[in-house]
Amino acid sequence: MKILFKNARILTLKNEKIINGDLLVENNKIARIGSKINVKADKTIDCEGNLLMPGFKNAHSHSAMTFLRSATDDLPLDDWLNKTVFPREAKLRKGDVYALSKIAFLEYLTSGITSCFDMYYFPEEFKKASEEIGMRNVILYLLNEGEDSEKNAIKFYKDCNKKDSLVTTLLGFHAEYTSSLSKLKFISYLVNKYKLPIYTHANETLKEIKDCMKRYEYNPIEKMDKLGIFNYGGGIYHGVHLCEAEMNILKNKNVGVVTCPASNLKLASGIASIKDLVNKGIKVSIGTDGPASNNGLDMFREMYLVSTLSKYKENDCASIKAIDVIKMATKNGADLMRLKNSDTLEVGKYADIIMIDLAKPDMQPINNIINNIVYAGNKLDIKMTMINGKILYFNNKFYLKEDVKNIYKNAYKVISHLR
Numbered sequence: 263m264k265i266l267f268k269n270a271r272i273l274t275l276k277n278e279k280i281i282n283g284d285l286l287v288e289n290n291k292i293a294r295i296g297s298k299i300n301v302k303a304d305k306t307i308d309c310e311g312n313l314l315m316p317g318f319k320n321a322h323s324h325s326a327m328t329f330l331r332s333a334t335d336d337l338p339l340d341d342w343l344n345k346t347v348f349p350r351e352a353k354l355r356k357g358d359v360y361a362l363s364k365i366a367f368l369e370y371l372t373s374g375i376t377s378c379f380d381m382y383y384f385p386e387e388f389k390k391a392s393e394e395i396g397m398r399n400v401i402l403y404l405l406n407e408g409e410d411s412e413k414n415a416i417k418f419y420k421d422c423n424k425k426d427s428l429v430t431t432l433l434g435f436h437a438e439y440t441s442s443l444s445k446l447k448f449i450s451y452l453v454n455k456y457k458l459p460i461y462t463h464a465n466e467t468l469k470e471i472k473d474c475m476k477r478y479e480y481n482p483i484e485k486m487d488k489l490g491i492f493n494y495g496g497g498i499y500h501g502v503h504l505c506e507a508e509m510n511i512l513k514n515k516n517v518g519v520v521t522c523p524a525s526n527l528k529l530a531s532g533i534a535s536i537k538d539l540v541n542k543g544i545k546v547s548i549g550t551d552g553p554a555s556n557n558g559l560d561m562f563r564e565m566y567l568v569s570t571l572s573k574y575k576e577n578d579c580a581s582i583k584a585i586d587v588i589k590m591a592t593k594n595g596a597d598l599m600r601l602k603n604s605d606t607l608e609v610g611k612y613a614d615i616i617m618i619d620l621a622k623p624d625m626q627p628i629n630n631i632i633n634n635i636v637y638a639g640n641k642l643d644i645k646m647t648m649i650n651g652k653i654l655y656f657n658n659k660f661y662l663k664e665d666v667k668n669i670y671k672n673a674y675k676v677i678s679h680l681r
């Protein structure tokens with residue numbers, strides 16, 4: 263199957279230039295990029311000067327938490343978590359995550375997100391749902407203590423990460439504050455035995471850090487590093503409050519930070535020090551976090567917040583550039599999620615491509631496309647989302663194997679029993 267995009271502006275992100283030209287997709291990969299490509303294709307799309315760029319990578323989410331979206335907002339954090347989120351999550355049954363994740367996937371497609379890095383229960387169901395929709399998602403497999411858990415995790419890891427798998431997996435755990443010391447030690451044993459990167463929530467709130475200091479007399483990153491958890495790199499989600507020593511550890515151990523600004527604002531957790539992280543040489547990527555704490559799964563809103571919050575925090579409107587935020591939302595996310603073949607638009611890489619509608623009023627005039635996307639854009643500017651060479655969303659319509667009405671119907675059945 264050959265799909266030829268003609269008359270496009272193309273931001274490959276191999277560099278920061280936007281070129282005018284054509285792009286040919288053959289099966290699931292980018293076959294050619296050039297000023298004029300004349301081949302007989304199965305489908306030719308006139309881009310009319312619209313922008314093709316790599317799809318956004320949502321580097322942290324809990325997709326299936328769609329059932330909690332806007333159900334229990336505006337409460338103190340402890341009440342929200344302990345009285346509304348945890349009791350409802352306890353009712354999750356087999357099949358629920360499969361149905362609920364699909365609502366999030368539809369939203370990702372409309373937001374130009376081609377991959378998300380998901381942490382939640384029932385990873386097999388998330389995998390099945392991702393494959394059915396056609397999303398290149400990454401599962402964070404949550405580790406537990408014990409020999410059986412080790413066997414299951416490694417089996418899942420190997421089964422998932424075959425050559426050309428659409429859905430892959432990495433290993434992690436929820437957080438230091440929800441793990442016993444013996445569990446943390448077990449995780450360190452697995453990381454060092456299998457030489458694998460590790461991912462976890464960390465340093466999201468000040469309370470979490472204070473509690474960790476009380477427990478261990480160390481900050482969370484220092485404690486986990488002392489246990490050897492970061493010996494093979496990985497990533498932390500949030501990283502709102504990090505001291506200099508912790509940032510040095512993250513840099514030296516090649517641990518990235520996934521910033522989730524909308525969630526951090528809504529839960530009043532704080533504002534991450536993006537400039538300090540970047541200056542240290544720590545790779546920053548962007549996540550929406552789950553729909554219970556955000557509540558939208560919209561990379562445009564996150565990019566705007568990463569940029570403007572950083573400028574505000576530094577009291578310096580030159581502290582971060584729009585292009586750097588776009589890289590965080592694409593390439594850096596791909597790097598953290600180990601998606602090296604879908605980070606840029608280059609020949610031989612997977613065709614995970616989005617088209618941005620530059621004819622929309624918020625994209626006009628075209629003084630600077632990159633600045634327009636970060637400062638003026640929104641997800642309604644997404645004209646097309648292609649993943650693995652398949653157009654899944656185009657001109658406000660989904661092109662999926664399953665009827666969207668059916669996805670909502672199945673999710674609603676689940677939501678009513680979780681209320």
Ligand SMILES: [Zn+2]
Nearest residue numbers: 463499551552
């Ligand atoms: Zn989270």
